[in-house]
Amino acid sequence: MKEKKKIYLITGAAGFIGSNFIQYLYKKEEDIEVRVLDKLTYSGNMESLKEFKDREDFSFTHGDICDEVLVDELMQDVNVVINFAAEAAVDRSIESSRSFLDTDIGGVYVLLEAARKQKKLQRFIQVSTDEVYGQIMSGSFTESSELKPRNPYSASKLGGDRLAYSYFATYQMPVVITRAANTYGPMAYPEKVIPLFITNLIDGLQVPIYGEGKQIRDWLHVSDHCSAIYHLIENGESGEVYNVAADQEFTNIDLTHKILALMKRDNSWITYVKDRPGHDFRYSLDCAKLKEIGWNSEYNLIKGLEETVEWYQENEDWWRPVKEKMDQRYIKGFWGK
Template structure:
């Protein structure tokens, strides 16, 4: 019998990483997944509670910047694939204090690449972002467009993105880089626009909308993002970058009104607030490169956004503690420092 493929998913307790782990187990019977996650405020092991008793799922609380724990994982589990989702991911927080961003989003990538150099892997997937290109007035960025990150989050992500490429170019590591647009779906920490606005609307709290609400984002359903990553892993060319777009560009005010409509709340809940400093006006990706390999989205925006809003409406037990602050106390008790849950 052939060996089960072993995936190391870093940052797997966060929004996209946990969706990706669910996707892997739904798609494949015979795999093993090691989830290495530091459990920052954004990491929530409850996102994967349904896998608790699955012997092929291993959760390890740890930091990707810790070479000892990363090397131990390579030695013990001999992974085939590593998909690096681990990151500080919220632009607003990076404007407040960038240190953790530079540490995790750049130095952490270095630690993972060094372990890959030492132990080997079939594929190293660096999850990057459309934000590395910066803002665009018209048209869309291709993978050849220059990088012009405009805030500490996107700058540190650009560092990790290019560092991963450099390990392909210098040491021939099997690196592929993906750059996706704004994701939405279940399990997103309620500080990001869609879950924040849905949950605020449900609580009849104001929806704080930046500036004039005219900033444009391209929305990608997280489940489509997962299939695209897997597609790039299996079919992508080493050393290449693949854009992953949602194909649903929208002004923030439009999506805000849609959320109010779907939650049955009035537009008077919209509260314009001072714009984010250095706010990128528009992101837009040309995704013809990945599509030319054969990948396509499976979900229509309107169906997926309805499903997403419905998920938050049905799962108050998931997001209420995150918004109340009880959560941090709760999981510090559940997962004290040094916890390794095999």
């Protein structure tokens, strides 16, 4: 008797990391069914999923993870749930945080409640963020570090993160939580720093640096992020948190210089703008725990930036319509001069 297809429910998959993950998943597995649920908010883009829409083993539902009836329907007989759905912009959360609480906590609750009814559930991946730790001036965060989020976005993500853990502790659900570094690569929403700077330069616009550009970020290519999540479906231990990083720490100004060099621009293309309120100075993750179970990153920042710049240069038809609809404050500096 032929074994039934493994069924995946992937939420938020019209977004950056989710759409890249579906590409990765179909390269790894053939006999699967992929169900996508996405609200198609500002950062969701159906163009990122167009190559899958005619597949018999793929279905897309336009809807909200907070919709209990819809989620119950899509959750039937699911084996693996991966929750990418989130409100995910720090600047936006500082201006208005309610939608972040609704989606990043309330939506996670709805997914968990529906998932715990499924007898065939093998894994529930809650995609969290390194920002739940807050900032660190030296050393690196481990999974047991104190959790001190410093803005409404990271606080809401922590709520979903810990709620997911509680469903492991209380109901023995096969939950795994990932906390990844800043992720970049193809199909990233162009308000994010790397695609924003690349597309600004393509358009002959300056790139806005918050403050003095001394903040430090740990950069992870989206392909490595996807491979880590996929690795944890089979190899992660239920109830555990795993940091995901590639040991690629750079100041924002150093990152900017690398993008400028790749695009043959000099420092005159930089404009310094007002800093974000409560801007975290440094993120750094220790991901020894993930490496111990057999995962390793493949990209350094230079290789990743080269491929990313090339992708945006070759795919203006993807990003131009998106950027035209984007909050235009990002282009010149969200918080002004």
